[in-house]
Structures are given as structure tokens and as C-alpha cells.
Amino acid sequence: MPQIIILRHGESEWNKSNKFCGWVDVQLSANGKQQAVKSAELILEQSDVSIPDVCFTSRLTRANQTTGILLDKLRRPFIDTYKTWRLNERHYGALQGRDKTEVLNEFGKEKYMFWRRAYTGCPPLCDKDDEWRGVDDRYIIDAEDEAKMGLKEELPYGESLQMVVSRLIPYYNVVISEHLRKGRTVLIVTHGSVVRALLKVLYDISDDAISEVNIPNGIPIKINLDQDTLKPVSDKWVYLDPERAKVEAEKVRLQGFTKV
Numbered sequence: 001m002p003q004i005i006i007l008r009h010g011e012s013e014w015n016k017s018n019k020f021c022g023w024v025d026v027q028l029s030a031n032g033k034q035q036a037v038k039s040a041e042l043i044l045e046q047s048d049v050s051i052p053d054v055c056f057t058s059r060l061t062r063a064n065q066t067t068g069i070l071l072d073k074l075r076r077p078f079i080d081t082y083k084t085w086r087l088n089e090r091h092y093g094a095l096q097g098r099d100k101t102e103v104l105n106e107f108g109k110e111k112y113m114f115w116r117r118a119y120t121g122c123p124p125l126c127d128k129d130d131e132w133r134g135v136d137d138r139y140i141i142d143a144e145d146e147a148k149m150g151l152k153e154e155l156p157y158g159e160s161l162q163m164v165v166s167r168l169i170p171y172y173n174v175v176i177s178e179h180l181r182k183g184r185t186v187l188i189v190t191h192g193s194v195v196r197a198l199l200k201v202l203y204d205i206s207d208d209a210i211s212e213v214n215i216p217n218g219i220p221i222k223i224n225l226d227q228d229t230l231k232p233v234s235d236k237w238v239y240l241d242p243e244r245a246k247v248e249a250e251k252v253r254l255q256g257f258t259k260v
């Protein structure tokens with residue numbers, strides 16, 4: 001049976017310091033590195049979780065660091081790992097680099113939560129030359145691959161979750177699903193909004209309901225798929241540490257309202 005293991009990267013330096021991050025390329029915190037180790041332990045401990053055959057991740061350092069630590073601990077540093085901007089965090093536009101509490105106080109709760117969680121909530125866009133836009137040479141490499149898939153690379157200046165779904169799902173359907181159809185276990189190490197986008201599509205979650213879903217850092221999710229339809233075989237995704245996931249997801253929901 002094909003299985004997906006989805007992981008939001010470990011805590012980053014900017015998760016820790018309460019800043020909107022998006023495409024800004026920050027490092028994992030010490031705690032984030034520990035979470036990556038713990039993720040590997042959870043995968044190894046649980047007999048119904050397979051060791052990944054192939055891995056997909058973003059082009060952002062915090063996801064790449066998490067992937068490296070995790071695969072090392074799983075003793076699978078050699079498996080094929082594909083990197084794509086399509087698994088990058090949602091681009092947080094002009095909010096990138098700003099303190100979440102300051103944005104909340106400046107614009108009010110409604111606007112703040114619209115930008116953070118509404119399905120169509122697009123933050124104010126970055127300017128082309130904005131120092132926080134977070135686009136550099138690493139993204140040039142993808143253009144050729146994308147042409148091969150018939151996809152067109154258009155890097156964002158700010159995105160809603162809906163825009164993430166549009167740039168992600170063609171890649172999931174064309175590239176990732178090819179491995180799932182072969183019955184492989186696929187590890188996807190990515191970012192909070194991308195995990196929400198994947199869950200929304202896999203479980204057909206409504207636009208309203210997805211605004212209530214918060215993803216903790218560094219706790220793997222297991223999803224078993226039907227071999228023929230590639231749809232989840234159960235109606236809810238499973239965290240490998242459900243208790244901790246609940247507590248940590250609540251902290252994510254409250255970011256900005258309480259200092260982390």
C-alpha cells in the first residue's frame with residue numbers, strides 16, 4: 001500500500017522569534033534540529049510506518065536541514081531527494097520579516113487572521129526588489145524541469161493558500177504520484193501552508209474548515225493511500241505523536257496573540 005509521510009520542518013529561528021517568514025531563508029533553531037531527530041525516532045518506533053523510499057522537499061534551508069537530519073537518523077541519506085519551489089512555504093509577501101504581534105496590533109485580529117488562515121487570504125504583495133522577497137539563483141534551476149512537465153514557473157510576490165494549492169497540486173499529481181502509483185513510501189518535508197494545502201486536497205476539506213487546521217513543527221503525519229485511487233484509506237490523517245501534535249498545533253494557532 002502506498003504511504004505518504006508528511007512533515008513540517010522543525011522549528012526555525014523565525015518561528016522562535018515570532019516573525020512572518022515565508023520565502024525568507026532562515027535556519028533551524030536548536031530545538032528544530034532536535035524535532036527532526038525525534039521525527040526519525042517516531043518513524044523507526046512505529047511498526048505500521050514504512051521507511052521512506054523517496055523524498056521530496058522545498059528549496060528552503062529549514063526544510064533541507066530537517067530532511068538531512070531525518071534521513072541520516074533513518075540511515076537513508078542515500079535515497080533520491082527532489083527539491084522544488086512548489087513545496088516552498090506560502091509566500092507571505094510584504095509581511096515577510098515582520099513581527100506577528102506587531103502586524104496583529106497594526107491591522108487588527110480580523111485582517112491578521114484573514115491573511116494567516118483564510119483560504120483566499122492573500123497578504124499584501126512584495127515589491128519586485130523587496131529585500132525580503134527571498135528569490136535568488138536557486139530558483140533558476142527549476143525552469144527547465146518545469147518546462148519538461150508542461151508547467152510554467154512563475155515565482156510569487158505573495159500568496160493565499162488557494163494560490164499554493166494551484167502551484168502545488170500539478171506537481172503532486174504529475175511527479176509525486178508517479179512514485180505512489182509504484183507503491184512507494186514517499187516522504188514530503190515541507191512547510192505549514194503546504195501541509196495544509198496537501199491535506200485540503202487529499203481529504204477534500206472545505207475552504208472554511210481548512211482555516212481551522214494548524215500544523216505543528218516537526219511531528220510526522222502518516223497517510224495510507226488506496227493503491228488504485230491514491231485516495232486516503234481512512235477519513236483522518238494520523239500524527240505519529242497525536243498528544244504533542246495537539247498541544248503544538250494550538251501554539252501555532254495562537255502565534256502573534258501570545259509571545260512564543
Ligand SMILES: O=C(O)[C@H](O)COP(=O)(O)O
Nearest residue numbers: 019020021022089116192
Ligand atoms: O512563514 C511563516 O511565517 C510560518 O512558517 C507560517 O506562519 P503561519 O502559521 O502564521 O501561517
